[in-house]
Amino acid sequence: MFIKPALLLIIIAALAGTVICQHRTIAITIDDLPVVSTRTDIANRQKITKKLVKHIAKAKIPVIGFVNENKLYTDGRRDEEQIDLLRMWLDAGLELGNHTYSHVSLHNVGVEEFEANVIKGETITKELLAENGKKLRFFRYPYLMTGRTLEIKAEIVKFLTGRSYTIAPITFDNADYIFSRAYDNAFDKGDKALMKRVADAYVPYMESKIDYWERQSVKLFGREISEIMLIHANFINSDYLDDLIKMLHRRGYKFVDLETALRDKAYSLPDAYTGGAGISRLHRWALDRGKDSVLDNEPRVPEFVMKASGFDSE
Ligand SMILES: [Zn+2]
Numbered sequence: 106m107f108i109k110p111a112l113l114l115i116i117i118a119a120l121a122g123t124v125i126c127q128h129r130t131i132a133i134t135i136d137d138l139p140v141v142s143t144r145t146d147i148a149n150r151q152k153i154t155k156k157l158v159k160h161i162a163k164a165k166i167p168v169i170g171f172v173n174e175n176k177l178y179t180d181g182r183r184d185e186e187q188i189d190l191l192r193m194w195l196d197a198g199l200e201l202g203n204h205t206y207s208h209v210s211l212h213n214v215g216v217e218e219f220e221a222n223v224i225k226g227e228t229i230t231k232e233l234l235a236e237n238g239k240k241l242r243f244f245r246y247p248y249l250m251t252g253r254t255l256e257i258k259a260e261i262v263k264f265l266t267g268r269s270y271t272i273a274p275i276t277f278d279n280a281d282y283i284f285s286r287a288y289d290n291a292f293d294k295g296d297k298a299l300m301k302r303v304a305d306a307y308v309p310y311m312e313s314k315i316d317y318w319e320r321q322s323v324k325l326f327g328r329e330i331s332e333i334m335l336i337h338a339n340f341i342n343s344d345y346l347d348d349l350i351k352m353l354h355r356r357g358y359k360f361v362d363l364e365t366a367l368r369d370k371a372y373s374l375p376d377a378y379t380g381g382a383g384i385s386r387l388h389r390w391a392l393d394r395g396k397d398s399v400l401d402n403e404p405r406v407p408e409f410v411m412k413a414s415g416f417d418s419e
Contacts, residue, residue, distance in 0.1 A: 133360065137339075138194070138204070139177070140154060140176075144289070157338060171202045188233070205247050243271050244272055248383040284414070285342065299413060308352050310407070333363065
């Protein structure tokens, strides 16, 4: 078949356009600010925060950090050195959200206690955001526990919406905290070889996870929805966040802020899950459609990392 050169050019341009429009998007969210590590001294927290913020600034990507304000007090008093850690995030142009005051699980406390903990957790963050001309907009449930009954879920959603919060779900669930605990423990024991072994397994594990969530998304929606990744403000990410970002770049991801990711129409679908596990929104939607919708063979944390972390299960 003979195709005129001009027509050929149009076809090539159209195909290229399709490829360009199909880029993957992801929002990066970091929990348990200012820092979660086995070493809780201020010097370690400063070191970890500096490194995390440096990786993010270098990559020039939007990130939101979710704060537990109980870490900002020493002997019941506001601790400005701890609060300065959050100022580092804000000075880098990053956003902060509320993750409750003391990381309480909605599955362990009553509605009233949970709500009080949310309110207590917004005091300093709100103040810091206001100094930067920003508002506190996002909330993330600790342990991703969203309520054991539909009534409790609805009540808390109404409460959060009433305080102008947007709930921050996640899709890219993973066990970065297990790797980081293993990395912390190895550091605390002075075992550099084990630190390296854990670190070498980390980004490949995270890549196998995002590959799984991409496929789970296609199984559910016939397309890859805008992903929301959850990681923690921890030791391993302070050393390897740049490698994690590079891996996502290589997979064709464009980094968007949480607000943009949530515009994907998938997020308008309800989350009716009331089970006891802190699971990805993708699995919540899948379970809603029936167990067959859950993709098999979710990647696991390697055995040696589990052992080094001291965790019994993921
Ligand atoms: Zn958390």
